Amino acid sequence: MQSEKTAFLGELTAGIAHELQNPLAFMKNFAEVSTLLVDDIAGDAPRPSRDADQEFLLAGLKQNLQEISQHGQRATTIIAGMLARSRNSSTPQALTNLNALVEEYFRLAYQGLRAKDPTFHALRTARLAPELGLVPAVAPELGRVLLNLFTNAFYAVQQRAKTDAAGYRPEVRASTQRLTANSVEIKIYDNGTGVPESVRQDIFKPFFTTKPTTEGTGLGLSLSYDIVTQCHHGTLTVDSQEGVFTEFTICLPG
Structure with missing residues (x-):
């Protein structure tokens, strides 16, 4: 029912x-x-x-x-x-090179922001576990999640750079690792504006956004959460400290 x-x-x-x-x-x-x-x-x-x-x-x-x-x-x-x-995705999962997927969308998100603001630069660090192997996933759907998370990360460091220019170095990191024989992890970290603790529990709710109304719809993280938890039976969590950092963690079976 x-x-x-x-x-x-x-x-x-x-x-x-x-x-x-x-x-x-x-x-x-x-x-x-x-x-x-x-x-x-x-x-x-x-x-x-x-x-x-x-x-x-x-x-x-x-x-x-x-x-x-x-x-x-x-x-x-x-x-x-x-x-x-x-949309209920009926695309079956297929063995996917997760490291290649992370690298691709890490690059695309950075290029997308640079296309809008050519003066923007950020340090990009990728620590991708070579032993990760192929992981069952719906690559296009998981790619949408990664693109959204990376885009948000670059947006956060860009916003902090506007107000905290002295000595601040924008940085976004991506890492993968195998947790167990049957699970893998992706982490996306930025040293941007952070998420206030008062709203952190609402971050995955539909239409909730911390961006100005002209810049965010509040559906990106909600959709990402659904793709990870429902389509891939994994988990998506966030850790943050306002004005210091934000880190999203995706755990997937595989």
């Missing part, structure tokens, strides 16, 4: 998310087109023919349209996260 309820909620969530996608796409498109029209009006009309009130109205209208487009994009991102959560 519980499985049926979960499946029903997943289908309901997916249905609602799909229905919201079209009106959101129209809203964003019309906002962007209207922004271009405002630019055309402002550019075509001779400046002496416009008084200060008209200038103010055009500037305000453009700003409002940009806000509509920005928040529409945030809603689209939330819907994409909801669809990802509602």
